[in-house]
Amino acid sequence: MKAVANIIQERRLLEEIDHPFIVNLRYAFQDDENCFFVLDLMLGGDLRFHLERLGSMSEDTVRFYVAQLASAITFLHEKRIMHRDLKPDNILLDERGHAHITDFNIAVHYSERRLLTGVAGSMAYMAPEILSKRGYTYPVDWWSLGVCAYELIFGRRPFRGRTNSALTHSISKDPLRFPENAEEKCSKAGMQVLKGLLDREPYKRLSCNPHGDGFDEIRRHPWFQSINWDLLERKELPPPFVPDNKKANFDASHELEELLLEDHPLKAKARKANRDINNLSAEMRQMEEQFTIYDFRLMHRRSYYPHNQQTVSTVTATSSSGQVASRPVTPGTLDLPTDSTIGGPRTTGEFKAENGQAVPLTDMTEKDNL
DSSP, X not given: OHHHHHHHHHHHHHHHOOOTTBOOEEEEEEOSSOEEEEEEOXXXXXXXXXXXXXXXXXXXXXXXXXXXXXXXXXXHHHTTEEXXXXXXXXXXXXXXXXXXXXXXXXXXXXXXTBOBOOOOSOGGGOOHHHHHTSOBOTHHHHHHHHHHHHHHHHSSOSSOOSSHHHHHHHHHHSOOOOOTTHHHHSOHHHHHHHHHHTOSSGGGSTTTOTTSOTHHHXXXXXXXXXXXXXHHHTTOSOOSOOOOTTSOSSOHHHHHHHHHHOSSOOOXXXXXXTOOGGGSOHHHHHHHHHOOOEETTTSOOOOOOSTXXXXXXXXXXXXXXXXXXXXXXXXXXXXXXXXXXXXXXXXEEEEEEETTEEEEEETTSOOTTO
């Protein structure tokens, strides 16, 4: 039941979000075996891929990313959403080089009146208050941003340990140190931002003082004086680093390994007609009732927090093999934009009607029936 609840929670969070520096949900639907999330297409690769090949990045490039990510984090926090897993692997570049946050698998709604205590995220990027299990809230995302920025500039993380216990001790106790050649790679203003984000006192972190100026504290910081924030958020500022669109911006060997190990490659399949949900397990019935078709053009972004707001109905199913599936509740025709991608076969951007349901066309689907 927890896996199903996590899928539904992630989707509901994504339905609330629409921001230029987030990988946004555009469509969601299901067949008899799989749930599908159609997201913005990011052709520039993730920052982990580029960091491993470059070793480190220029201060100008990192400042540009931090500004974009700070805008996205502020937007999430205004929605009372914590990401909890910000790291280079979860920051994707589009083909022009703009940064976007992705992977909301462990993101949650939060209330400042009730602290969370569950340990979640990637340990190297966790804030000390998560590891202490004394309770935490939104400042943890700003700490993670600080770790990312430090790592991108200097090519290594600020706190390290060979074991989990050693890493926990380093994050919790070790003073923040910069490499000997730090001033060659980062200005004093940049190091001030890193220190501000990596303050162990959550509400002393940059942008986190409840009685302070919030995001404006970042916008006015001397390190960002070269940033025109209005142009930045309209994606009209040219990124300092543009991915090479003539090459694959991902580890091809890793992707090939995943493909070869896949037992059941995704294929487009029509849903079975007159499916009796009473014969489904409790988990699959929940999916049928709560994972319906989603089209961002037809549904207003809304918040599921507080809980008295109306939610979008959804429908889902699972095959006998135990795979989660999804289906539209009502027939529909969806034209996928060219900048969207799907967690399955490559879509052609078209749907067809089949057995009274909307079936996505992919490069594995015959078009003769259209």
